[in-house]
Amino acid sequence: MNESNPVAGKLRQCFTCLRQKTDFVPKLALVLGSGLGDYAEQMKTEAEVDYHEIDGFPVSTVTGHKGRFLFGRIGDVPIVCMQGRVHYYEGYDMSDVVLPIRLMRLAGAQALILTNAAGGIREDLCPGDLMLIKDQISSFVPSPLTGPNLDELGERFPDMSQIYDKELIRRMELTAASLDLSLKQGVYVQMRGPQYESPAEIAMCRTLGADAVGMSTACEAVAAKHMGMKVAGISLITNLAAGISKEPLSHKEVRERADATAPKFRRLVSGAIVNIASGLL
Numbered sequence: 001m002n003e004s005n006p007v008a009g010k011l012r013q014c015f016t017c018l019r020q021k022t023d024f025v026p027k028l029a030l031v032l033g034s035g036l037g038d039y040a041e042q043m044k045t046e047a048e049v050d051y052h053e054i055d056g057f058p059v060s061t062v063t064g065h066k067g068r069f070l071f072g073r074i075g076d077v078p079i080v081c082m083q084g085r086v087h088y089y090e091g092y093d094m095s096d097v098v099l100p101i102r103l104m105r106l107a108g109a110q111a112l113i114l115t116n117a118a119g120g121i122r123e124d125l126c127p128g129d130l131m132l133i134k135d136q137i138s139s140f141v142p143s144p145l146t147g148p149n150l151d152e153l154g155e156r157f158p159d160m161s162q163i164y165d166k167e168l169i170r171r172m173e174l175t176a177a178s179l180d181l182s183l184k185q186g187v188y189v190q191m192r193g194p195q196y197e198s199p200a201e202i203a204m205c206r207t208l209g210a211d212a213v214g215m216s217t218a219c220e221a222v223a224a225k226h227m228g229m230k231v232a233g234i235s236l237i238t239n240l241a242a243g244i245s246k247e248p249l250s251h252k253e254v255r256e257r258a259d260a261t262a263p264k265f266r267r268l269v270s271g272a273i274v275n276i277a278s279g280l281l
């Protein structure tokens with residue numbers, strides 16, 4: 001990798017540091033969103049690396065977001081799980097926000113499942129629903145690919161016409177059906193945050209074609225797709241987006257709803273990981 005590029009240099013440094021802690025090679029990477037962190041209890045953990053232990057790694061500041069990589073297995077599938085992600089609104093450069101995604105790819109992960117908490121914009125998306133992301137709008141945040149291209153990771157002008165992998169979507173749907181779980185589909189829009197949106201902004205998002213809104217994920221999906229990863233995304237709808245409900249939005253409400261929906265979410269993700277890994281990875 002081109003070490004004269006600071007983004008590449010930092011990534012290489014973080015990778016070297018990670019490899020000093022563990023030689024575990026995951027096939028699949030999983031990012032746990034707000035309130036979903038306790039999913040990690042489902043896995044047989046073989047190694048744990050706290051973000052603080054990786055020199056140069058951006059460390060999350062949001063309360064309730066634990067910051068560590070867990071390496072282990074769901075069924076027989078070797079996975080790496082990010083317990084706590086880095087958000088753009090915390091003040092990091094976009095290249096730092098997606099550094100963990102790039103690191104998991106370098107560590108071996110070929111597929112990525114992104115999860116998040118999101119506000120429902122489309123009228124049939126209610127608190128407690130799970131929504132498979134079929135496409136996204138990332139235009140409100142800077143591209144993680146800004147600056148010199150890291151040719152070792154991917155091409156300068158990567159295609160984004162199918163960010164979310166069709167086969168992963170199909171396997172997610174099959175898993176949900178076999179577990180008798182309702183799984184909706186929609187377009188996710190990433191807003192900058194950290195403030196929740198205004199009703200006028202939500203009206204704009206709806207006009208643009210967005211079904212659910214959050215403050216993460218889309219930039220990570222762009223970075224992963226740039227590197228050729230197969231990407232899937234699930235939004236847990238924690239609230240009605242601003243202006244749809246009469247109630248003001250609160251982080252507490254978002255967390256409580258995420259916690260209440262966690263069992264359903266855990267079943268879907270575990271089933272999907274085993275399903276995705278069989279024959280695909």
Ligand code: HPA
Nearest residue numbers: 117118119213214215241
């Ligand atoms: N807006 C943005 N981010 C969110 C929301 C929301 O309504 N709910 C959960 N994360």
